[in-house]
Amino acid sequence: xxxxxxxxxxxxxxxxxxxxxxxxxxxxxxxxxxxxxxxxxxxxxxxxxxxxxxxxxxxxxxxxxxxxxxxxxxxxxxxxxxxxxxxxxxxxxxx
Amino acid sequence: xxxxxxxxxxxxxxxxxxxxxxxxxxxxxxxxxxxxxxxxxxxxxxxxxxxxxxxxxxxxxxxxxxxxxxxxxxxxxxxxxxxxxxxxxxxxxxx
Amino acid sequence: xxxxxxxxxxxxxxxxxxxxxxxxxxxxxxxxxxxxxxxxxxxxxxxxxxxxxxxxxxxxxxxxxxxxxxxxxxxxxxxxxxxxxxxxxxxxxxx
Amino acid sequence: xxxxxxxxxxxxxxxxxxxxxxxxxxxxxxxxxxxxxxxxxxxxxxxxxxxxxxxxxxxxxxxxxxxxxxxxxxxxxxxxxxxxxxxxxxxxxxx
Amino acid sequence: xxxxxxxxxxxxxxxxxxxxxxxxxxxxxxxxxxxxxxxxxxxxxxxxxxxxxxxxxxxxxxxxxxxxxxxxxxxxxxxxxxxxxxxxxxxxxxx
Amino acid sequence: xxxxxxxxxxxxxxxxxxxxxxxxxxxxxxxxxxxxxxxxxxxxxxxxxxxxxxxxxxxxxxxxxxxxxxxxxxxxxxxxxxxxxxxxxxxxxxx
Amino acid sequence: xxxxxxxxxxxxxxxxxxxxxxxxxxxxxxxxxxxxxxxxxxxxxxxxxxxxxxxxxxxxxxxxxxxxxxxxxxxxxxxxxxxxxxxxxxxxxxx
Amino acid sequence: xxxxxxxxxxxxxxxxxxxxxxxxxxxxxxxxxxxxxxxxxxxxxxxxxxxxxxxxxxxxxxxxxxxxxxxxxxxxxxxxxxxxxxxxxxxxxxx
Amino acid sequence: xxxxxxxxxxxxxxxxxxxxxxxxxxxxxxxxxxxxxxxxxxxxxxxxxxxxxxxxxxxxxxxxxxxxxxxxxxxxxxxxxxxxxxxxxxxxxxx
Amino acid sequence: xxxxxxxxxxxxxxxxxxxxxxxxxxxxxxxxxxxxxxxxxxxxxxxxxxxxxxxxxxxxxxxxxxxxxxxxxxxxxxxxxxxxxxxxxxxxxxx
Numbered sequence: 001x002x003x004x005x006x007x008x009x010x011x012x013x014x015x016x017x018x019x020x021x022x023x024x025x026x027x028x029x030x031x032x033x034x035x036x037x038x039x040x041x042x043x044x045x046x047x048x049x050x051x052x053x054x055x056x057x058x059x060x061x062x063x064x065x066x067x068x069x070x071x072x073x074x075x076x077x078x079x080x081x082x083x084x085x086x087x088x089x090x091x092x093x094x095x
Numbered sequence: 096x097x098x099x100x101x102x103x104x105x106x107x108x109x110x111x112x113x114x115x116x117x118x119x120x121x122x123x124x125x126x127x128x129x130x131x132x133x134x135x136x137x138x139x140x141x142x143x144x145x146x147x148x149x150x151x152x153x154x155x156x157x158x159x160x161x162x163x164x165x166x167x168x169x170x171x172x173x174x175x176x177x178x179x180x181x182x183x184x185x186x187x188x189x190x
Numbered sequence: 191x192x193x194x195x196x197x198x199x200x201x202x203x204x205x206x207x208x209x210x211x212x213x214x215x216x217x218x219x220x221x222x223x224x225x226x227x228x229x230x231x232x233x234x235x236x237x238x239x240x241x242x243x244x245x246x247x248x249x250x251x252x253x254x255x256x257x258x259x260x261x262x263x264x265x266x267x268x269x270x271x272x273x274x275x276x277x278x279x280x281x282x283x284x285x
Numbered sequence: 286x287x288x289x290x291x292x293x294x295x296x297x298x299x300x301x302x303x304x305x306x307x308x309x310x311x312x313x314x315x316x317x318x319x320x321x322x323x324x325x326x327x328x329x330x331x332x333x334x335x336x337x338x339x340x341x342x343x344x345x346x347x348x349x350x351x352x353x354x355x356x357x358x359x360x361x362x363x364x365x366x367x368x369x370x371x372x373x374x375x376x377x378x379x380x
Numbered sequence: 381x382x383x384x385x386x387x388x389x390x391x392x393x394x395x396x397x398x399x400x401x402x403x404x405x406x407x408x409x410x411x412x413x414x415x416x417x418x419x420x421x422x423x424x425x426x427x428x429x430x431x432x433x434x435x436x437x438x439x440x441x442x443x444x445x446x447x448x449x450x451x452x453x454x455x456x457x458x459x460x461x462x463x464x465x466x467x468x469x470x471x472x473x474x475x
Numbered sequence: 476x477x478x479x480x481x482x483x484x485x486x487x488x489x490x491x492x493x494x495x496x497x498x499x500x501x502x503x504x505x506x507x508x509x510x511x512x513x514x515x516x517x518x519x520x521x522x523x524x525x526x527x528x529x530x531x532x533x534x535x536x537x538x539x540x541x542x543x544x545x546x547x548x549x550x551x552x553x554x555x556x557x558x559x560x561x562x563x564x565x566x567x568x569x570x
Numbered sequence: 571x572x573x574x575x576x577x578x579x580x581x582x583x584x585x586x587x588x589x590x591x592x593x594x595x596x597x598x599x600x601x602x603x604x605x606x607x608x609x610x611x612x613x614x615x616x617x618x619x620x621x622x623x624x625x626x627x628x629x630x631x632x633x634x635x636x637x638x639x640x641x642x643x644x645x646x647x648x649x650x651x652x653x654x655x656x657x658x659x660x661x662x663x664x665x
Numbered sequence: 666x667x668x669x670x671x672x673x674x675x676x677x678x679x680x681x682x683x684x685x686x687x688x689x690x691x692x693x694x695x696x697x698x699x700x701x702x703x704x705x706x707x708x709x710x711x712x713x714x715x716x717x718x719x720x721x722x723x724x725x726x727x728x729x730x731x732x733x734x735x736x737x738x739x740x741x742x743x744x745x746x747x748x749x750x751x752x753x754x755x756x757x758x759x760x
Numbered sequence: 761x762x763x764x765x766x767x768x769x770x771x772x773x774x775x776x777x778x779x780x781x782x783x784x785x786x787x788x789x790x791x792x793x794x795x796x797x798x799x800x801x802x803x804x805x806x807x808x809x810x811x812x813x814x815x816x817x818x819x820x821x822x823x824x825x826x827x828x829x830x831x832x833x834x835x836x837x838x839x840x841x842x843x844x845x846x847x848x849x850x851x852x853x854x855x
Numbered sequence: 856x857x858x859x860x861x862x863x864x865x866x867x868x869x870x871x872x873x874x875x876x877x878x879x880x881x882x883x884x885x886x887x888x889x890x891x892x893x894x895x896x897x898x899x900x901x902x903x904x905x906x907x908x909x910x911x912x913x914x915x916x917x918x919x920x921x922x923x924x925x926x927x928x929x930x931x932x933x934x935x936x937x938x939x940x941x942x943x944x945x946x947x948x949x950x
Contacts (some may be wrong), residue, residue, distance in 0.1 A: 001250050002139065003147055003273070005333065011300055013930060014885035031184035034891055042137075042150075042189055044097065048860065048923045048936045052182055053099050055137075060191050061273035061332035065147040068333045075298060081333045082271055083193070083251035084139040087147055089126035094137055094189065096915050098938070100808065108202055108265060108775055142251035143195065143258045143271045155856050156807035156938035163808045170773060176808045178858070178916035178938055192329065194338055201332065203392055203455060221374035232327075232340075232379055234369040237441035238385065238448045238461045242372055243289055245327075274329040277337055279316035284327055284379070286440050287461070290523065297488055345381050346463035346522035353523045360488060366523045368383070368441035368463055382519065384528050393582055393645060411564035420532075422517075422569055424477065424559040427631035428575065428638045432562055433479050433663045435517075464519040467527055469506035473519055474569065476630050478653070480713065487678055535571050536653035537710035543713045550678060556713045558573070558631035558653055572709065574718050583772055601754035612707075612720075612759055614667065614749040617821035618765065618828045618841045622752055623669050625707075633811060654709040657717055659696035664707055664759065666820050668843070670903065676866055725761050726843035726902035733903045740868060746903045748763070748821035748843055762899065766909055778941075791944035802897075802931035802949055804857065804939040812942055815897075844899040847907055854949070855873050855899055 001057070002041070002084040002095070003064050008051045012078045026072040039067060041095055055084070075091065096150070097190070098159050099138070103146045106171045121167040134162060135190055149156040150179070152190065191247070192231070192274040192285070193254050198241045199265045216262040222281060231285055245274070247285065287326070287344070287369040287380070288349050293336045296361045319364040324352060326380055340369070342380065381437070382421070382464040382475070383444050388431045391456045406452040419447060421475055435464070437475065476532070477516070477541050477570070481548065483526045486551045501547040514542060516570055530532040530559070571627070572611070573634050573653040573665070578621045581646045596642040596663065609637060611665055625654070666722070667706070667749040667760070668729050673716045676741045691737040704732060706760055720749070722760065761817070762801070762844040762855070763824050768811045771836045786832040799827060801855055815844070817855065856912070857896070857939040857950070858919050863906045866931045881927040894922060896950055910939070912950065 012019060034040035034056075042055040058064045064081070068074060086092065106115060129135035129151075131182045137150040159176070163169060181187065201210060217259040219277065224246075225228035248254045254271070258264060296305060307326045319325035319341075327340040349366070353359060371377065391400060414436075419421035422435040438444045444461070448454060466472065486495060509515035509531075517530040533539045536566070543549060561567065581590060604610035604626075612625040628634045633650070638644060656662065676685060699705035699721075707720040723729045727745070733739060751757065771780060794800035794816075802815040818824045824841070828834060846852065866875060889895035891912075897910040913919045919936070923929060941947065 001252075003333070004139070004141070011930070013870060014157075015298055028184035032186055035186045035188055043181040043182045043185040044099070044150075045185075045920060046099070047178040047180045047920045048858075048934050053177070053179065060275070062191075062275035064273065065275050065330060065332045075296070079253070079333050081273065082144040082148070083254065083271065084148065085142045085252035085255050087138045087140040089123035090138040090140075091127055091130045093130055096917075098808075101202075106265070108205060110225045110773060110780050140255060143269050155940070157856075157940035159938065160807045160940050161807060170771070177936065178915035178919065178936065180915070180920050194329070194331070201455070203395060205346070218374035221372075222376055225376045225378055233372045233375040234340075235372040235375075236289070237368040237370045237445045238383075238459050243367070243369065245329075259445060272338070273332040274338065275332045277328045277330040279313035280328040280330075281317055281320045283320055286442075288523075300488060345465070347465035349381075349463065350465050350520060350522045360486070364523050366463065368444065368461065370440070370442035370445050384519070384521070391645070393585060408564035411562075412566055415566045415568055423562045423565040424479070424530075425562040425565075425633045425635060426479070427558040427560045427571075428649050433557070433559065435519075462528070463522040464528065465522045467506075467518045467520040469503035470518040470520075471507055471510045471512055478713075479645035491677055505632075506695050535655070539653065540655050540710060540712045545590065550676070556653065558634065560630070560632035560635050574709070574711070581835070583775060595682045598754035598846060602756055605758055613752045613755040614669070614720075615667070615752040615755075617750045617825045618763075618839050619747040623747070623749065625709075653712040654718065655712045657696075657708045657710040658694035660708040660710075661697055661700045663700055664729070668903075680868060725845070727761075727845035729843065730845050730900060730902045740866070744903050745836035746843065748824065748841065750820070750825050764899070764901070788944035792946055795946045795948055803941040803942045804859070804910075805945075806859070806939040807940045813937070813939065815899075826925040842908070843902040844908065845902045847898045847900040849883035850898040850900075851887055851890045853890055 001059070003056045003058065003066075004082040004084055005056055005063075005068065006035045006051070006080040007054070008049070008078045009076050010078060011050075011071055015076075023072040030071055036068060039063075055095075096154070098151045098153065098156075099177040100149045100159075100163065101146070101175040101178055102149070103144070103173045104168055104171050105173060106145075110171075118167040125166055129162060134158075136179055150190075191249070193246045193248065193251075194272040194274055195244045195246055195254075195258065197244070198214040198239070198268045199263055199266050200268060201240075202225065205236040205266075220261055224257060229253075245285075286344070288343065288346075289339045289367040289369050290339045290341055290349075290353065291336065291365040293334070293337070293363045294358055295363060296335075296359050300361075308357040315356055319352060324348075340380075381439070383434055383436045383438065383441075384462040384464050385434045385444075385448065386431070386460040387434070388429070389453055389456050390458060391430075391470045395456075403452040410451055414447060419443075435475075478531045479534075479557040479559055480529045480531055480532065480539075480543065481526065481555040482529070483524070483553045484512075484548055484551050485553060486525075490551075492531060498547040505546055512549070514538075530570075571629070573626045573628065573631075574652040574654055575624045575626055575634075575638065576621070576650040577624070578619070578648045579643055579646050580648060581620075581643075585646075589654075593642040600641055604637060609633075666724070667750050668721045668723065668726075669743040669747040670719045670721055670729075670733065671716070672719070673714070673743045674738055674741050675743060676715075680741075688737040695736060699732060704728075720760075761819070763816045763818065763821075764842040764844050765814045765816055765824075765828065766811070766840040767814070768809070769833055770838060770840045775836075783832040790831060794827060799823075808833075815855075817839050856914070858911045858913065858916075859937040859939055860909045860911055860923065861906065861935040862909070863933045863945040864903070864931050865933060866905075866928075870931075872873075876948055885926055889922060894918075910950075 031040060041057045044053050056064060060065060126135060130171050136152045142171060151159060221230060229246060231247045234243050246254060324341060326342045329338050341349060344372060409421060419436055421437045424433050436444060506515060514531060516532045519528050531539060609626060613630045614623050626634060638641060696705060704721060706722045709718050721729060791800060799816060801817045804813050816824060886895060894911055896912045899908050911919060
């Protein structure tokens with residue numbers, strides 16, 4: 001099932017820059033693994049913002065939670081989630 | 096270029112039901128045309144709401160406006176739009 | 191899987207009272223069927239408001255959408271939805 | 286009587302990690318006690334968020350306050366509360 | 381137990397004026413009964429607004445709901461409710 | 476004249492605990508004085524929140540400001556204020 | 571005592587234009603009377619909006635309510651009110 | 666031309682108290698100068714809040730910006746601004 | 761002086777379509793006149809919305825109000841206004 | 856294509872003043888380069904606020920993101936973005 005996930009990252013200015021770089025690198029590694037597993041189907045940057053919009057394909061809300069909770073930058077994230085389903089006007093040419 | 100479009104449809108209760116059915120049917124036709132043209136890349140229903148989330152692939156903001164403005168249910172729509180771009184953590188396996 | 195559904199019902203004052211009574215009666219019938227099927231696990235009234243909080247147990251977001259979309263009063267509903275999962279502090283004595 | 290309690294936990298990044306682990310462990314212990322006493326009837330995790338939704342069954346608003354105020358993570362909590370009562374459409378198969 | 385009830389009354393301009401007068405008169409009668417029963421402990425007008433702030437003393441959230449639901453102007457009301465309890469700094473000279 | 480005062484107390488986690496205890500104790504002392512003077516007519520705790528709702532009976536907005544400004548925890552308070560007056564439906568059995 | 575009153579006027583499009591003109595004329599008459607009585611000390615138009623900002627000098631919140639409640643356009647008004655008092659940095663050259 | 670300026674002052678708890686006192690004293694000095702120059706026509710305290718409402722009479726938006734930007738407490742201010750003009754119902758007895 | 765004007769047009773569904781077309785045509789005529797007079801310096805459509813962003817160059821807030829108030833679609837407009845001035849980082853290559 | 860960019864700068868009070876001056880100077884240099892390249896078409900200060908409104912002319916959302924992300928003060932910015940297109944009422948005398 002698909003979940004729409006909007007993530008706004010808010011990093012306080014006094015967070016150690018090196019630690020942040022490290023977390024960001026791990027974040028991208030983690031995101032690549034999940035994309036290769038087919039869990040993270042879409043990952044876009046919102047132009048001009050430290051924010052992303054993703055579509056995750058998971059087996060349950062619990063798996064959704066595990067994935068997001070496992071992201072290195074999770075503590076700095078404000079997350080909005082919406083469960084998706086087929087739209088009657090969609091040809092479903094893509095997931 | 097990709098635009099993320101969140102649409103909440105709010106139809107006043109005194110709108111003629113037949114007219115609404117007609118508009119909805121035309122809406123789905125229009126959406127199918129645009130999907131076949133590759134303009135409307137993703138169209139999902141937000142579960143539980145008269146709302147949708149779409150990704151449109153257009154040549155310019157002007158084309159985005161023309162497309163949305165042409166939708167039969169447009170007068171009943173509240174639209175939120177975000178321009179998207181490539182995320183550094185994305186493998187871009189999909190559009 | 192469980193979904194938390196907050197419903198605020200807003201009925202414009204010029205809706206025909208008889209039609210509204212009829213819809214409300216059908217609404218309660220529909221809710222009872224769904225409770226007996228085990229889909230609608232909890233249904234509470236928010237004290238003092240024309241609003242309810244429910245927990246639905248469904249197989250997918252699509253089923254959640256079908257159920258809510260089938261409710262007679264759906265056109266008058268403002269719906270907020272959150273996917274739930276097991277809390278690490280829960281003994282899960284109840285669903 | 287039942288109260289619906291939505292809790293969003295916001296922990297500033299400079300809180301000592303060890304202290305936070307300790308508080309979280311105590312939080313789960315406290316929650317288990319209250320579940321075994323029948324006070325904490327439902328405890329769910331909101332998928333993807335450091336947030337929970339609970340139903341507490343207490344004798345009075347004062348008891349509700351004592352319970353929430355006693356939670357180790359209470360200083361980091363944003364709490365929204367709604368008093369619940371029986372919905373006319375509920376078969377009350379469950380509390 | 382005490383509940384704090386903030387009521388904002390929003391009457392659409394096309395509501396029949398006579399009907400509104402009638403409802404308002406019944407509203408005041410109902411409020412007086414409830415005050416004499418000791419249920420409606422405080423009723424204040426918010427200066428400058430078609431809004432009121434009340435303290436109701438009821439036996440349960442269900443009774444709170446019954447009372448508010450019984451108010452003639454209820455369909456035109458936006459209601460915010462908070463359960464109250466004793467403040468550690470209060471001498472409780474008054475209810 | 477009566478003023479309705481909603482106070483939400485937000486204490487940053489890195490405020491010295493001893494200092495906070497001291498301020499809270501002084502706060503209660505100050506509140507008791509004002510209650511005995513008849514200025515602070517009602518003081519309730521909002522169940523589940525570090526928040527209070529009060530009714531102050533003062534001679535002028537200036538006096539209201541002096542009183543609130545004198546509260547030891549004032550720097551940590553978010554305050555919402557509404558001027559009250561007699562409601563046409565009130566029997567004024569209580570202030 | 572001084573009250574700051576922000577008024578946003580929202581007139582539904584289907585209100586009879588003649589009736590609206592009449593109400594507006596009466597509104598200005600009423601405002602002029604109150605200015606001449608010294609009650610309505612300042613009345614400014616918010617540039618670009620059907621909104622005004624006023625300072626009223628009244629003896630009590632009750633009088634404030636009577637005045638606003640007596641305005642012909644009151645049913646179409648959204649009103650925000652703040653009680654004012656002397657600012658420590660003010661030379662009070664003007665009221 | 667007149668500008669309506671609402672200022673909410675939010676001072677983080679860990680700001681040095683002596684520095685704050687110094688800034689506040691300078692703020693009042695600055696405000697007095699501007700009042701004597703006729704720039705700062707009205708300055709009121711919002712009762713119960715660390716907030717003020719002012720009317721500034723300046724030659725241009727640029728001058729408005731210079732004045733506000735020059736206030737010692739400016740870094741701690743949240744400012745809302747509205748341009749004002751003559752109201753058709755105003756007798757303009759006062760500025 | 762420059763004012764930034766954001767306009768969201770909200771036309772109720774039961775407004776006569778012919779009347780609306782007429783008003784829109786007049787609106788464009790009025791906008792063209794004001795552009796030729798140099799008052800309306802910039803007029804952009806917000807892509808995907810029945811909304812516009814404009815920069816008006818006027819002599820005073822009063823003139824700003826007259827211009828906006830004169831727009832045929834004004835009764836259906838929600839307007840947000842900000843006064844602008846020179847940015848220290850601007851080369852002012854354009855107005 | 857044009858993007859409307861509203862930037863509110865929020866600098867925590869404990870940011871080193873020298874570092875901030877340095878960043879601001881670099882910010883203005885960067886803005887000047889981009890103006891000379893024709894990318895940053897308009898840059899205005901919102902009068903009274905540490906905020907700006909800009910119009911950027913870029914080839915894609917990706918370029919918009921690169922530009923904003925490259926601004927020295929970006930970590931302290933809250934950014935709102937809207938894609939613009941030609942308004943039917945615009946004579947397009949200016950970009």
